[in-house]
Amino acid sequence: MTIEQKIINAVLDILNAETGQSMPVERISLQKTRKDFTGDFTLVVFPFVKLLRRSPEECAVFLGEALIKNVPEVDKYNVIKGFLNISLKPSFWLDFLTKKHEDKDYGYQKPISDDQQPVVVEYSSPNTNKPLHLGHIRNNLLGWSIASILEASGQKVVRVNLVNDRGIHICKSMLAWMKFGNGATPANTGTKGDKLVGDYYVQFESELRRQVKKMMQEKGIDEDEARGKAPLMIEAQSLLRRWEERKPEVVEVWKMMNGWVYEGFDKTYKRMGISFDKVYYESETYLLGRDIVLEGLKRERLYKKADGSVWANLSDQNLDDKLLLRADGTSVYMTQDIGTAQLRYDDFDPQQMIYVVGNEQNHHFNVLKKVLKLLGKPYNKQIHHLSYGMVELPDGRMKSREGTVVDADDLMNEMEETAQITTEELGKTGNIPEGDKIRLYEMIGLGALKYFILKVDPRKNMLFNPEESIDFNGNTAPFIQYTHARISSILRTAGKTRLKHLKPMEDASVINDKERELLKYIYYFPALISEAAKEYSPALIANYVYELCKAFNQFYHDHSVLNEPDRAISDFRLMLSQLTAQVICNGMSLLGIRVPDKM
C-alpha cells in the first residue's frame, strides 16, 4: 500500500469515527504539495466542512492532529486556508531510497498473470503509395509509447500494424509507373523504394489534373464529373477491378512495387526505433470483411440497392447510411476494417483493441462501431479509437498537393545534423570515440524530435515549425539527456566498487530540501505510469521527467555529491543520483528515447 492510500484510508476512518458517516473515496483529494508551501502531501478539506460542521481551518487542524496519531509515517502538518499540508518523517524518505536505489525496473509493474487477455495496439497504418511523413511520425511515436506505457503498467500488449496495400490509390501509382515508368526500379534509379512509388502517385495526380482541366474546358463539365470521367481515372478503376480478380499481370506489378515500399518503410521504422509484433495487410483482410458483409446481407442486417451496392442502415443512429460494397463488388475502407477487426479478435481474444488514428477519422470509427454492432459482433465494445490531433505547419495543414509535406527521413536527417553541429559548437566532442559520436548524434537528434512531439497532449493539435521547433535547451530531450550524462559522470567517477558498498545513512534528519524534493518526484513515478496508462498520455511521462531533471539540476547546483566530506551523506547522495538516473532512463524509454552516459 502506498503512503497516499494509507493517508486516505486514515482520513476515511477518522471521518467515520467522528461523524458516523462514510464518505466516498473520490471526494478525497490528496495531491503533492506545491513547492511554495511546506509539506509532502496536501489534503483539500473543503469537502469535509459540512460533514464536520466546523470551519475549514478547524477541520484541517482536527484532521492533522488525528493523522499524526493514526499514521506513523506522518511527522507534522501546517494549515493554510482550507489546505492541510502534511509532512512525512524524514526516515520515510530515507527508507524508501535505501530500498529502491538499485532497482533497475523501478516504476515498471509486472504482468498480473501470464494468461491475461492482451491489449492490441494498432499504429502507423501507412498507405503504400506515399512515403512516411511528419503525421506518421506522431502516429508511430504515440503508438509505440502508449504500448510501452501499457506494458509498464502491467498489461500484456500486442503491437500491430495495418498496411493499406490495396485500393484505388495503390492502383494510381501502379498505373503511372506502368505508363511512364520505363522500367524504373529503386536499384536502377538509386531511389528509396517508398519514395520511388510515391513519385509515381504524384505523377498520376498531376496527369489527372491535366486531363480534368482539359475536359472542363472542352466539354464544359464541372470538376467532379470530369474527375469521374477522365481516362486515367477510368483506367485506375479498371485496374482495381482486375486486381480484385487477381489477374496475374496486375498482381505481379503490385507485389513488386509494394516490395519496394516495404523495404523503404523498414528502414524508416528501424531508424525511428519502432517495430510490430504482427503486421496485417488490407489485401489479406478485405475479403474476410466482404464475407462478413455478405453474411450480414443474408441475415438481413444490411440491404442491397437496385444497382447492387450493399449498405448499412444507420438512420436510427442519426447517421447516414454507409456503403460497404460498391455496385461492382469492390470493397471500401470500411469493408476492410470490419475484416481486420474480426481477424484481430480471432487472433488474440483481446480485452481491448486500440486504434491509434488521427481525429480526422473520428466519424469513421464511430460508424465502424455502429456497423459492427448492427452485424451482431460483440467486440464492437472493445474497440477504442485513440484519436490524436493533427500536426500543423506554420501556414496550416500539411498538403501533399502543395508539396508542404515534411518527409520523415528528411526530418530525421536534419535533426541529427543539428545535433552534430550543436555538439561541435559546444566543444563536447573531445573525448568521445568516432563511432560513439555517430550514435550520440542519433540519440540526441531523434530524442529531440520524439520528445518535442510526445510532450504535447495527444488529443490536441500541435504546431511544428521547422525553423524553430528544433530546440536543444529548456524543456527538451537534450536537456534531459544532459542531466543523465551528468549523473553518469558522477557514478563513473565514484567507481563500481564504491557503488557496490554504499552504506544506508543512519540520520535521516540531515536530508535537505532539494534532496527531499527529488525523492518526492521519484516516489511518484510508479503512480504516474498508471496515470499515463489510464489517460493514454505519453505527455504526462515527458513532462514528469523534465520536472524531475529540473529538480536534480537544482540539487546538483547547490550540493556536491563526491566532494561532500561526510561519507554517509555522500553515500546517500550517490544512491539518490543513481535512482534519479534510473527513473530518467526508464521514463524516457517509455517514450522510445535513449539517454547517453556522456554528451
Place this chain on the structure above:
RNA sequence: GGCCCCGUAGUUCAACGGAUAGAAUAGAAGUUUCCUAAACUUUAGAUACAGGUUCGAUUCCUGUCGGGGCUACCA
C-alpha cells in the same frame, strides 16, 4: 447548413473543480578556482468575450466571436 474539437504570456506547451494560473523560448540582469554552464539564479509578461452553476471555474453549462476537422461508391 448540420455534427465534433480547440481558443492560456510575443511564441510553443502545462495545470483530477482547489492555494498566488506553471514551464520553456524570445527580452532584461547575474552565476564557472567546485562532480559536464546543453546548467543554475533573478526579472517582466497570459485564461477570446458575456452570463450561469459552486465555498471555489482555465476546467462544468448557455450564448457570442475566432480557428480547425468531419459531413465520399478516398483512406
